Amino acid sequence: MMTRYGKAGVLVLGVMFLTAEPVALWAQESSAPPTGKSGSSRKLPSGRSRVAPPPQAPKVAPQQVPTQPDVFPKGKKEETAPTQSGSEPDTAAPSGSGADMPTAVPHLGPIPGRSRPAQKLPDNDLPKEEPATAPLPMAPPVQVEVPPSGQGNPPSDTAPRPAELPVRDESVETSPAAQPSDMELQRRLPTGRSRPTITEPQGETTVAEGPVPTQAQLDEYQRSNFIPIRDRWRILYGKNFIDPYAQNLLKGDYPILGQQDVFFNFTAISDSLFEARKLPTPQGVSRERSGSAEFFGEGRQLFFNQNFVFSFELFKGSTAFRPRDWAVRVTPVVNVNLLDVQERNAVRLDVRGGATRADHQIAFQEAFVEKRLFDVSRNFDFISVRAGIQGFTSDFRGFIFSDNEPGIRFFGNFDNNRYQWNIAYFNLLEKDTNSGLNAFQTRHRQVIIANLYRQDFIWQGYTAQVSFHHDRDNAGSGDTNGQQYDNNGFLVRPANIGDVRPHDVRSYYLGWAGDGHIGRFNLSHAFYQVLGNVSHDTIAGREVTINAQMAAAEVSYDIDWLRPKVSVFYGSGDKNPTDRTARGFDSILDNVNFAGSGFSFFNRQGIALTQTGVLLNNRFSLLNDFRSSKTQGQGQFVNPGIIVANVGLDAELTPKLKGILNFNYLWFAETEPLQYVLHQPQVRRAIGADYSVGLIYRPLLNQNIVLTGGFAYFTPGGGFKDIQQGGDRYSAFFSATLTF
Structure with missing residues (x-):
């Protein structure tokens, strides 16, 4: 109820x-109270x-x-x-x-x-x-x-x-309600709860007066009451000298000199290469097998190369926000290599050395100091200088110069890094013949390079470059008796072809190149014009002026995980090898990454030219330049040139595995130099077809472990059959690169 x-x-x-x-x-309106059952009254229970x-x-x-x-x-x-x-x-x-x-x-x-x-x-x-x-x-x-x-x-x-x-x-002014007593407030609290005790301050607060502490007393107080921390880099992180991705003193994560922002970076690389190939191999009068009367012997070869690289770098600066203030780097390399062929007179000039060669070498591939001179803007655009043995590639694909040489280089940027520039002078060293590393001897050859890059040129994501190269080769006047022999006893300067005389070379390269993307299309291109003179060309038999060209272009398009591409490469040839103008293109010291690069047969292997002491093309180069050696020989601008057409496909099969497919077809740009040197009445232009496939595997999704394998097969064309002997050629390799 x-x-x-x-x-x-x-x-x-x-x-x-x-x-x-x-x-x-x-x-x-009502003045009297209601009576009886009127109003709001009603009967209640x-x-x-x-x-x-x-x-x-x-x-x-x-x-x-x-x-x-x-x-x-x-x-x-x-x-x-x-x-x-x-x-x-x-x-x-x-x-x-x-x-x-x-x-x-x-x-x-x-x-x-x-x-x-x-x-x-x-x-x-x-x-x-x-x-x-x-x-x-x-x-x-x-x-x-x-x-x-x-x-x-x-x-x-x-x-x-x-x-x-x-x-x-509302007309009556009231005062606030009386505050309840402590007993009343305590009664209102839930069971088990109590009010906190508030202690009222007793009187006024006073400050003790006394002498002001000295700085020594303050320092002593801090030493006795604070726990010192070396720097902010070591907070929350431990020490681990094995893991390069954890905070590591050896990888530049901690400063080694207190709070001076001086760091140390150590890098160790093991680069192992095993290669099996079949190449045209000429043989001399001393044969490996009796009854062998052909100019070309068995072409199967096995090659093993091992490099141990140790890089020590000390630098100052907070590189996350601005260029480093200074740096010192030293990179020694220990090399071991082994070559096994089936013919004598191929690995050494002395036929008593047999058909197998083992060698080792210790070299310095980097030894330089670097100093940031000053900033040119508030965005840390800068100018720096680097002096010593240093690596440098003068363009996007290594068409003209890519090597580690001693020199001095000024470099920097401006306009918020939209422009980058380099001005470099190199005094080249001799190279070890079998490893390709630096030797402890000058080459009597100087190179001057200046280039300028412009990012986002016309299109966002496209970078343009203009460059100037000057090659001053004084081998003719600098070498002892005007001659130089390699470590295996073969003559490399001057080249053993034609009228062999010591000579000097002066060449000047003007170049324009670009790399990047325009919309969905990836574009890479280059064009070079070379001018100069040669004091005495061994093929022309006289002094010649140089006027040659090179052009290359590659276009690709990304389709999800696939990148199909087409490319073309052209190096001009000399149509008249005996006149006063050399029209065949040659580089300074190239290391080309183009048209299949190291996966293709013709790019990876150096093929000897029969009846001469030179190569048709050099290892890791597309040019048919008639050099005795890319690293030790001189530039030769009387050559047949080359044309390469390429179709390729790069496929990201998985995040760890990448596949590379390439097909190249090659031609001689001109055949007259071949006919003149080999005394053949006719040489066709087709060199042949080059098929290659490669795999790159990164099991840790980084560069610490990189496994690379490739196979290339070469089918000779009419022109190659005219100057060489034998059937199809192949090249297979496997490399393992381990980096700490």
Whole structure:
């Protein structure tokens, strides 16, 4: 029954909110209280009475909760809701003075979600206002003497009239509600909770006066009260000298000289190469097998080459934000190589040396110092200088110069790195014949290079380059007796072909190249014009001027994990080998990465030219230049030239495995130099078809372990058959590069 009555009270309160204005108007018109069953009176169940408003004068008892602020606007009225009790019926206190109050009800606190009616108290007795809070726990019931039933006013007489509802007087200035006592606050807390103890400050805070500490005392205090940390690099990281990808002192992750930002970087590389090939191999008068009367013998060869590279670098600077201030690097290389062929007179000039050769070499491929001179902009555009043995490639694909040589190089950038430039001077060293590494002897040959790169030239992602190369080869005047022999006893300068005389070469290269992408198409191209003179050309038999050209272009298109490509390479040839102009193109010291590069047969293998002491082409070069050696010989600009057409496909088979397919067809640009040198009436232009396939495997998805394998097959064309003997040729190799 109590629950039903409580719900009815909530419903009545909602109706009163909606009818507040009509009730207010009705209250103003009514002057006498309703009687009998009129107004809001209705018959209540037996033993129940309506709730009367609280007395107007008495103060709030200690057991009662302070009243909540009035939540109704001025002029609105609120009807008193009946309280609820779970065990006893509610009784109502009649209105009037305190002497006329025969009954009282247990005080159970406010109903959750409801607010108490505002009480009009005397001005001198108003409690301070307190912000509205959540309903507090109900206080224990307070029992008040109740007279016998039947005494007192009837229920209808105790119902409050609308005019008597308490109204907040906005004109009366009130003071904030009185703060509850500590006992009251403690009573309101949930069971098991207590208020924190707040210690009030005792008096005013005073500062002790005394002498000011000296700097020595402060330093001593810091030393005794702080734990020193060497630098920020070692926080949260341990030491690991084995893992190159963890914080490692050997990989430039920690400064080695305190807070000076001086780092040390150590790199170790093991590069192993095993190669099996079949090449045209000429034989001399001393044969490996009896009964062998052919000019060409068995061409099968086995080659093994092992390089151990150790690089030590010390540098200063925070390279994540700006170029390093200075650097010193030394890179020694230990080489072991082995060659096994089937014919004598191929590995050594002395036929008593047999058909197998083993050799070793220690060389310095890098030994330089570098210094940043100054910055040229706020974006750390800079100018630096590097002096010593250093690696340098003068263009994108290594067409003209790519080697490690001693020299001095100024380099830098400007316009927020849109332009990069190099100005370099190199004084070339002799090379070890069997390893190709630097020897401890000068070459009497100087090279000057200047180039300029422009990024995002016309198109975003496309870089253009212009360059100048000058080759000053003084071998004729610098070599002892004008001659130079390699480590195996063969003459390399001057070349053993034609009119053999010591000579000097002066050549000048003007080049334009580009690399990048235009939209979805990848483009790489180069064009070079070479001019100069040769004091005495061995084939022409006289002094000649140089006028030759080279052009190359490659276009590819990315289709998901595939990159099909087409390319063409052209090196001009000399149509008249005996006139005063040399029109065959030759480089300074190339290392070409083009048209299949090291995977193709013709690019990877150096093929000897029969009846001469020169090669048709050199190892890792596309040019038919008639040189005795790419590293030790002189430039030869009377040559047949070459034309290469290439179709290839690069496939990212997996993130770890890459496949490379290439097909090349090659022609001689001109055949007159071949006819003149070999004394043949006719040589056709077709060199042959070159098929190659390669795989690159990176098991750790980085460059620490790189396994590379390739196979190439060469089918000779008419021109190759005219100058060589034998059937098809092949080349297979496997290399393993381990880097720390």
